[in-house]
Amino acid sequence: MKVLRYAALSVAAVLFLIPFYLVLRNGLATEQEITAPSWTLWPQEIRWENFAALFSNPAVPMVRSMVNSLVVAVLQTVGQLFLCGLAGYGLARIPHRYSNVVLYLVIATLMIPAAVTFVPTFVVVSTLGWVSDLRGLVIPGLFSGFTTFLFRQYFLNFPRELEEAARIDGLGHWGTYWRVVVPNSKGFFAALGVIAFVTSWNQFLWPLVIAQDQDSWTVQVALSTFLTSQSIDVVQLFLAAAVSIAPLVVVFVALQRFLVRGVTETGIKD
Amino acid sequence: MRHGRAFWLFVGPFAAGLLVFVYVPIGWSLLLSFFDARNTVTPTEFVGLRNYADMLTDAPFLRSLGTFSLFALFIVPLTFVLALALALLVNQISFMKAFFRSVFFLPTACSYVVASLVWKLSIFNGVRFGLANTVLGWFGAEPVAWTVSTSPPWYWLVLVTLRLWLQLGFYLILFLAGLQRIPQHLYEAAWIDGAGRGWQTLRYITLPQLRTTSVAVLLLLLIAAYQAFDEFYNVLGTDRGYPPFARPPLIYLYYTALGSGGQDFGHGSAGAVILTLLIAGVTLLQGRVITR
Amino acid sequence: MISRRRLLSLAGASALLAACGSNTGRGGDGQPLRQWYHAYGEPGVQQAVVRYADSYAKVPVTVQWNPGDYDSKLATSLLSGDGPDVFESTPQISSVRAGQLVPLDDVFGDARGDFTESILATHTVDGKIYGVPQAVDMQMLFYRKSLLEKAGVQPPSTVDELIDASRRLTRDGVKGLFAGNDGGGGVLGGPALWSAGLDYVRDHQVGFDDPLAAQAIGKLRELYASGGLLLGAVKDWAEPDAFTQGLAAMQWTGLWAVPAVQKALGDDFGVLPFPRFSGDGKASVPVGAFGAMVNAKSKRIDEAKEFVKFLWIDRTDYQEDFNLSYGFHIPPRRSISEKASKLTSGAAADAVKFVRDNAKASNPPDWTSVMRTAFNDAVSRVVRDGAPADAEIKAAAGKARDELKRLYG
Numbered sequence: 001m002k003v004l005r006y007a008a009l010s011v012a013a014v015l016f017l018i019p020f021y022l023v024l025r026n027g028l029a030t031e032q033e034i035t036a037p038s039w040t041l042w043p044q045e046i047r048w049e050n051f052a053a054l055f056s057n058p059a060v061p062m063v064r065s066m067v068n069s070l071v072v073a074v075l076q077t078v079g080q081l082f083l084c085g086l087a088g089y090g091l092a093r094i095p096h097r098y099s100n101v102v103l104y105l106v107i108a109t110l111m112i113p114a115a116v117t118f119v120p121t122f123v124v125v126s127t128l129g130w131v132s133d134l135r136g137l138v139i140p141g142l143f144s145g146f147t148t149f150l151f152r153q154y155f156l157n158f159p160r161e162l163e164e165a166a167r168i169d170g171l172g173h174w175g176t177y178w179r180v181v182v183p184n185s186k187g188f189f190a191a192l193g194v195i196a197f198v199t200s201w202n203q204f205l206w207p208l209v210i211a212q213d214q215d216s217w218t219v220q221v222a223l224s225t226f227l228t229s230q231s232i233d234v235v236q237l238f239l240a241a242a243v244s245i246a247p248l249v250v251v252f253v254a255l256q257r258f259l260v261r262g263v264t265e266t267g268i269k270d
Numbered sequence: 271m272r273h274g275r276a277f278w279l280f281v282g283p284f285a286a287g288l289l290v291f292v293y294v295p296i297g298w299s300l301l302l303s304f305f306d307a308r309n310t311v312t313p314t315e316f317v318g319l320r321n322y323a324d325m326l327t328d329a330p331f332l333r334s335l336g337t338f339s340l341f342a343l344f345i346v347p348l349t350f351v352l353a354l355a356l357a358l359l360v361n362q363i364s365f366m367k368a369f370f371r372s373v374f375f376l377p378t379a380c381s382y383v384v385a386s387l388v389w390k391l392s393i394f395n396g397v398r399f400g401l402a403n404t405v406l407g408w409f410g411a412e413p414v415a416w417t418v419s420t421s422p423p424w425y426w427l428v429l430v431t432l433r434l435w436l437q438l439g440f441y442l443i444l445f446l447a448g449l450q451r452i453p454q455h456l457y458e459a460a461w462i463d464g465a466g467r468g469w470q471t472l473r474y475i476t477l478p479q480l481r482t483t484s485v486a487v488l489l490l491l492l493i494a495a496y497q498a499f500d501e502f503y504n505v506l507g508t509d510r511g512y513p514p515f516a517r518p519p520l521i522y523l524y525y526t527a528l529g530s531g532g533q534d535f536g537h538g539s540a541g542a543v544i545l546t547l548l549i550a551g552v553t554l555l556q557g558r559v560i561t562r
Numbered sequence: 563m564i565s566r567r568r569l570l571s572l573a574g575a576s577a578l579l580a581a582c583g584s585n586t587g588r589g590g591d592g593q594p595l596r597q598w599y600h601a602y603g604e605p606g607v608q609q610a611v612v613r614y615a616d617s618y619a620k621v622p623v624t625v626q627w628n629p630g631d632y633d634s635k636l637a638t639s640l641l642s643g644d645g646p647d648v649f650e651s652t653p654q655i656s657s658v659r660a661g662q663l664v665p666l667d668d669v670f671g672d673a674r675g676d677f678t679e680s681i682l683a684t685h686t687v688d689g690k691i692y693g694v695p696q697a698v699d700m701q702m703l704f705y706r707k708s709l710l711e712k713a714g715v716q717p718p719s720t721v722d723e724l725i726d727a728s729r730r731l732t733r734d735g736v737k738g739l740f741a742g743n744d745g746g747g748g749v750l751g752g753p754a755l756w757s758a759g760l761d762y763v764r765d766h767q768v769g770f771d772d773p774l775a776a777q778a779i780g781k782l783r784e785l786y787a788s789g790g791l792l793l794g795a796v797k798d799w800a801e802p803d804a805f806t807q808g809l810a811a812m813q814w815t816g817l818w819a820v821p822a823v824q825k826a827l828g829d830d831f832g833v834l835p836f837p838r839f840s841g842d843g844k845a846s847v848p849v850g851a852f853g854a855m856v857n858a859k860s861k862r863i864d865e866a867k868e869f870v871k872f873l874w875i876d877r878t879d880y881q882e883d884f885n886l887s888y889g890f891h892i893p894p895r896r897s898i899s900e901k902a903s904k905l906t907s908g909a910a911a912d913a914v915k916f917v918r919d920n921a922k923a924s925n926p927p928d929w930t931s932v933m934r935t936a937f938n939d940a941v942s943r944v945v946r947d948g949a950p951a952d953a954e955i956k957a958a959a960g961k962a963r964d965e966l967k968r969l970y971g
Contacts, residue, residue, distance in 0.1 A: 513938075
């Protein structure tokens with residue numbers, strides 16, 4: 001039984017790792033090796049110079065766009081945790097006659113496809129003068145209904161005893177939240193933080209349209225330059241893909257234990 | 271009053287942003303759906319419900335709604351069962367648990383763009399050196415044009431495996447978290463009562479205990495199925511547009527509203543409203559769950 | 563037309579937004595003009611267009627290079643009023659009718675007669691010219707001489723010969739023809755119509771509402787079903803890799819591929835137009851040209867027009883450099899294309915001849931996205947799914963007729 005379990009998991013794990021293998025293999029090989037009629041398991045010699053070629057390609061500012069993505073993702077993650085955390089707590093714990101209205105508005109955003117409100121959103125943001133601007137990249141993405149909803153569900157289950165103890169110490173809602181609730185919810189914040197970071201890092205359509213100057217490109221936009229119909233450099237494309245996912249893989253492997261712990265604490269339970 | 275001020279202190283900044291960056295565009299789109307809004311977002315010609323009538327009789331749009339209802343019927347249970355099965359397996363082992371969890375969760379780090387590249391150009395390309403065709407070749411089979419062939423429609427295999435790879439890890443984590451919350455004593459009590467360790471505990475303890483997690487997962491999966499866009503766009507889309515096969519409603523609307531050679535926001539927005547109502551209807555049908 | 567600001571309040575936006583509206587007012591002295599290009603694949607083009615813009619003394623110009631989905635990005639930006647002043651595209655009747663483009667007839671001056679008439683026609687809507695053609699692109703059929711010889715196949719001059727050739731050239735792991743990963747429906751739909759003497763739109767009427775159209779599209783199905791097509795290549799039809807790697811004996815691609823093909827195959831290739839099918843049909847090559855256009859929402863229309871005139875009318879040396887120094891395009895002005903030594907021999911010379919004799923507009927201004935989607939859907943279903951051609955084409959023609967009626971009454 002145990003053997004079977006490990007066998008099944010190992011097969012699944014191999015299948016899950018194949019795409020990563022392909023990204024690396026294709027990124028470090030030569031185009032001849034990729035297109036050879038018989039399968040090249042691993043390039044004859046690893047072409048490290050492919051990295052140099054990628055990072056020195058004048059048409060694609062890889063380094064700059066990685067930095068931009070990092071800045072945007074960090075700001076969006078911090079901003080979302082701050083704003084949506086507060087809102088989720090308010091909706092869960094502070095009774096108010098409009099709290100249901102706000103909650104329904106939050107849930108409704110989960111069902112409305114963002115792709116179709118895309119153009120009006122752009123017009124609003126460009127009216128504010130935020131095109132090719134860090135504000136345009138970061139701010140519209142801060143107000144995530146999904147994150148707020150998850151926070152609310154989580155705070156509904158937060159142990160009331162802890163909050164009441166804080167109340168007795170004379171803390172208001174604000175003090176209770178920052179001194180008691182947040183420090184006791186680090187795991188959950190970390191979990192939602194990872195999700196927010198990944199979502200932000202992997203965004204494509206919005207940065208494509210809003211980040212117009214080359215200086216404000218994010219890594220996904222840079223990646224898409226390799227896909228322009230007139231010439232695909234397959235090797236560079238895959239190498240760029242590898243470079244674009246590397247930071248996230250590191251973040252994941254380092255933080256995934258928090259993730260499970262954090263989600264375990266979530267409000268998906270009621 | 272004290273509550274009132276505190277409530278807005280907590281919720282106000284978020285609510286204001288939601289209003290400006292989410293609800294103004296939504297309201298704007300809604301408005302556009304009642305206008306003849308070609309190549310403009312400041313239309314002047316009010317047409318009432320005509321855009322809705324057009325979309326509700328538009329054969330390609332209706333076909334894409336139908337296709338994606340079928341897609342949802344298929345992908346939702348499939349993702350659900352596989353994620354649950356993997357979660358159960360991972361939960362039951364102790365050695366290398368973190369390793370397997372990491373491996374299954376890792377694809378979540380990839381963007382749809384990257385995954386589409388790998389699937390389209392490396393695994394399922396139609397020539398001899400594609401991975402899938404190489405494997406077929408070992409068995410002496412001819413190369414298959416995975417993304418082109420419509421009989422059988424192999425492109426569904428491409429798109430479904432891609433979606434599974436990208437999404438399974440996230441739902442696996444949700445299930446794992448749910449499993450870890452099940453009190454061990456429930457199992458022990460069941461075993462004492464003579465329940466078998468396999469199917470029976472799963473049927474009578476695990477699944478009922480996972481009910482809330484399951485409902486949330488189903489809901490998220492359902493919304494994601496109807497809102498499919500990225501991998502379809504990147505795998506099947508070409509510089510000549512998108513073929514009439516496996517065309518998600520959002521892609522059809524995207525080409526209507528932002529296609530080259532004419533942007534039609536009236537019809538695009540009307541279609542979006544119809545799609546939203548459909549998603550809301552289906553989710554309501556699926557369970558009155560989410561608000562609690 | 564109501565202003566953007568007014569609509570915002572209509573849409574229920576807060577007063578806050580309306581107050582911020584004035585922030586966007588760019589323009590005025592010292593501010594650079596903004597010019598957009600899509601991302602060309604050939605190395606050097608980006609540097610070249612920046613160099614051209616920098617040499618303009620009157621006003622500073624910033625060039626923006628746009629990778630990814632250029633059409634959507636441009637459309638979104640033009641709508642917002644925050645778009646570029648000058649950009650490249652092909653004019654569409656919908657943009658003209660919505661007042662998004664500035665007519666450029668007065669920019670041409672005496673040079674007008676020097677532009678190839680058929681190219682100018684694709685930039686003309688309702689009698690006015692909206693784009694100054696920058697570079698002509700065309701598509702054609704490439705074939706590998708040695709492979710045809712070995713198989714005893716003549717270069718095809720009719721559609722039936724093309725199908726037959728694809729079938730017979732398919733051997734030893736090499737496919738007969740590569741015409742795109744969608745099986746040819748995308749790029750060959752137009753040529754199939756032209757091969758039967760039909761067209762997308764003709765004199766404001768549907769050009770393919772004809773039983774012959776169904777037959778011509780049916781031929782594409784025959785080609786697809788013959789087993790002679792390469793499908794699912796890593797790079798699509800626009801790049802010659804499948805052809806140069808020996809995966810296919812013939813490929814439908816463009817003039818831009820000539821240098822790469824020459825480098826890989828030397829003299830072992832020839833080019834052909836898409837062959838004729840029947841009756842009034844003719845061999846054809848799809849031709850199109852990006853043109854420089856001026857955004858009607860620009861606050862500096864006159865300066866923008868003056869810059870366009872400088873760049874694409876006055877500086878003929880730039881047009882020559884742009885067309886011939888990087889990739890391979892045909893200069894839209896005859897005075898330049900005729901003296902271009904690169905275009906006087908081999909496949910390039912054939913291409914120039916095809917453009918003269920067999921050119922068809924690949925993307926005419928009144929072929930709107932509604933019509934194109936309906937037509938491409940029909941062709942895809944016929945070619946890949948074996949749907950009945952007459953019913954599919956009839957349905958597409960019906961949709962196109964409604965659309966044309968809306969446009970022209």
